[in-house]
Amino acid sequence: MTECAIEAVALRKSFKGHEALCGLNLTVPRGSVFGFLGRNGAGKTTTIKILMGLAKADHGATRIFGISPGDDNSGALLRRRIGFVPEDKELYPYMTVEEIIRFSRPFFPQWRDDLERRYIKTFDLPPKKKIPDLSKGMRSKLMLLLAIARGSELLILDEPTDGLDPVVAEEVLRELIVLAASDGTTIFFSSHQLAEVEQIADRITIIDQGRSIISGELEDLKQQYQRIKVVFADGIPADIRWAQGADRIRNEGRMVSILSGRNSEEIMAQARALPGTSVDTHPVTLRELFLELMRAD
């Protein structure tokens, strides 16, 4: 049994001359809660569509549980093991909540009646209500129920809390944590909400312009990256070779703010050796890390 839930190698995808993915690599271990981050247009939804077999990569390979999702036959079998919440959270408007559940159940031999009952109650979903009469939040919850009750080994969620009020979003996140902890379900989700990613993800990948720019366990990344603040008593020197190897350097008055992920110790030693400097280090939050990496050079 493969240890990876998702493996994507050197994915490339272009739309009308625009490269949406430029050699993206992705490894999602089984049982992880994996946050997939990036700005609008970074390639998140394109990646998710390729994973779900809705689009085909121009180059590269994708495997989910070791199986290619792009093939019509194997893709259909694979989707029995995957719960999916797309960016467009739309369902059949002529069905009620209980009808869409009744419709979906026979497709999944491992359908979990216990989870169905639990989430109808937890999410307070009205079984007799028609789907168009549900609020956006309710529709998102229903989508989540339909994805979870499949008994999926993997949940692929594209902006699962998009449009939800903070209370509902919190509720949804809590349930995802419970699911990952109790059933070992792998959760792969994209989000703009950095705080919620930080709240539930144990691993992340940040992509920009179709490339992975940072990837790993969240705690490791937070330990690895540091903000080094160097204050110069007599103004910032023009020569900044001492900060070589830093990921991002920003001048703020008499201070140089450095984000470093690899050679922080060396940069700090170099900074301290300069005349009239005081050097401080600070841990970085995911939000800081994301914003710094997204900022134009």
Added chain:
Amino acid sequence: MLWKKGWYETRTRLLIVLAVVVVITVLTMGPPPPAGAGSGPLVGATTIPAMLAALLLAGAGVKTQLGGLQRSKGLHGSMYYTLSLPVKRTRLFNVRVSLGLAETAGILVLTWSALWLVNPAIRLSATPFDMFKQGVVTFFCVTVVYSLGVFFAAFLDDVYQHWATIFTVVGTFVILNRVPLPASMHAFLVLSLASPLNTHTMPWIAMAVLLGLSGMLLLIALKIVRSLEY
């Protein structure tokens, strides 16, 4: 469950299309010939434009209401949910097409039954078996229009697919009228002058051509649907 879903998506407009097709067909068959007027054709050439309208409504109408994958994207975005189900695209396509053809057949059965009941000329001159034969021929004809609709629906958005179907059918009709083809091979004449109601024979060649054309269109559409990106 996919059949049920398809039925939910089509039932309202199916009834509307059915009502319109029945009315058009019955009206265009005309009044019974006066006594002693001779034995003219039961189904005349003047009925062709109206039959075409009925064909388009039955074929393209049923197709449009069927809710193909393109259509559900445009209408309510539920396409992604359908595509996340563990069902091959081939099966989604087959269910979609089969249901559409079954509904088309249903429309035809009811239309020709209505015709038999309300038109004394037909009731007097044609046996129920003649009506059955005409129904089968009409079904082959409508299937081409339907398949054309499915073909266009595989890659065109809602607005364009209907117009593309209409223009193609009307264009084919115009071209066929300028090309001297034997009546048995003329796809539209089998609904009028070369109708089994007039000739009392089955236009096998025309039917084979229509079947081949439908099969080809559906196969191309399936290939497109299987490779389509959403």
